[in-house]
Amino acid sequence: MAYVSRRSALTIIAGGTASLAAGRARAEDRPGRVIYPVAVPVYQTQFIADRIGYFKEAGLDCKLVQGGSGVKTREIIASSQGDIGIGDITHPMQLSNHGRAGRVLMPVDTRSSSVMFIIRKDLFDQGINTLEALTAWKRPDGRKPIVSVSSLGGTNHVWASYYMETMGLDQKVTWIGTGNVETMLGSLKTKQVDVLVSSLSLLNDSKEQGWGALLFDGTDETIWNKYIGGKVPVTSHFTLQSTIDKDPAKMQAFVTALWRATQWVKTHTPEQIYDAIEPYVGSTSRAANILEITALQKVSDYEATIDAAGFARGEKVWFREMTGIKPLTIAEVVSPTFVEVARKAYPA
Known part of the structure; x- marks a missing residue:
């Protein structure tokens, strides 16, 4: 399957740290590092954004890096060696608990596909x-x-x-x-x-x-x-508040590309998705990956929203002795403005 990328202007609202004021900007070939834990389809939105060309259309020159695990991905983001990571929503919470102000940019799913x-x-x-x-x-x-x-x-x-x-x-x-x-x-x-x-x-x-x-x-x-009781954001795209503050326009470009990738997944077959992401998930067979992609389509969060009820359901899992995470509010964890801008630019 061939994909042809095109450059197009990305309309964003720039300014602020967690929110963006009015104004238009274009990210001109900014270098970026996108971190994923291991080579499995659950991280497919990053792979799609790369393979279909959405990162490039947003003016980003991205390198996707396999962290080796969720914890290692978190460590790479914490050290500012990566712009945006994907993994369990507890990773940005752990960052915040250790003074690094982690932020969830958009959720990926409504329940876990990896348990x-x-x-x-x-x-x-x-x-x-x-x-x-x-x-x-x-x-x-x-x-x-x-x-x-x-x-x-x-x-x-x-x-x-x-x-x-x-x-x-x-x-x-x-x-x-x-x-x-x-x-x-x-x-x-x-x-x-x-x-x-x-x-x-x-x-x-x-x-x-x-x-x-x-x-x-x-x-x-x-x-x-x-x-669990219902919908919970399990996996998320996340970063540091300091990374947002450094270049909010660049972060908007990342989120817009990932939002578009999410919508692409929604409208394509598991076979088409596999053909797109195969270079990233080649450690397991085509048949196995297509089965997993099929399952992922049922749990993906195509709205990319985290509401108070879903966050409350997750609290009993996130904030317990095993994780060691001190309780945080939804406002302390989630930065929804970027995906809201992306949704307006590219309606589902």
């Missing part, structure tokens, strides 16, 4: 087919089962641990971070871990290879609503 508990196939075949059965089992050396996530404190860990905590099972396993797609799958294949918490593409590949089986699907809408 699938994938158990080793040999354990599943032994009859360990529930979380309760898993936590009753011991490794040959007597230790607790090992549950792998991409990074401790990242999306998989935050939401998986909440499920386990609610069920009274979180202290009956050992959590470890295993990094990117290759190392996550490798740890399951070699039985270094007993369960991997990740997304549909990794579940599908592990099943096809005979390494894994589905133990618990925390992405299922019925399960999500039972434990």
Whole structure:
């Protein structure tokens, strides 16, 4: 599939730190660094903005950088080595708690797509087919089962641990971070871990290879609503307030490009989306990625809004002992003005 990029003027409202006053500007080929954690479709809006040419049309000369995990992505943003990151909404909250004033620019989804508990196939075949059965089992050396996530404190860990905590099972396993797609799958294949918490593409590949089986699907809408209660912003595009202050017009360009990418995803098939983002998600098979993209289309937030009710639902997950995040208000976390401007410039 070929994509032809065109340069066009980007209308923005410039001025202020979190809000923009009237005026027009054009970002002329500003260099930018966009950071994503690992090579999975959940981060597809960044990939689409790059591949379809929306970053270029906004006058940005962007380099997409794989952080290696959500936590590493946060660290890159915190050090101002990246302009905008994507990851769990708790990352900008963590930044704020540590004096760096993190800001959510726009949400990505309405529930998590990456809380699938994938158990080793040999354990599943032994009859360990529930979380309760898993936590009753011991490794040959007597230790607790090992549950792998991409990074401790990242999306998989935050939401998986909440499920386990609610069920009274979180202290009956050992959590470890295993990094990117290759190392996550490798740890399951070699039985270094007993369960991997990740997304549909990794579940599908592990099943096809005979390494894994589905133990618990925390992405299922019925399960999500039972434990979480409804729509919650899980993944978000985020940055620092200081980065916004440095160049609000540049940040508007980023958000406008990402908003347009979100609308592109809404109107294209999973196959078309995969063809566009394939260079970024080649570690897993086409079939696995298309399955995940199909699931993502059902949970994507095409309005890119965070309301008080959704934020309140998330508070019980975000602000607890496991995360160590001190409570913040929606106004202290979310900077909605940029996506509001983008929405007016490119109505859905």
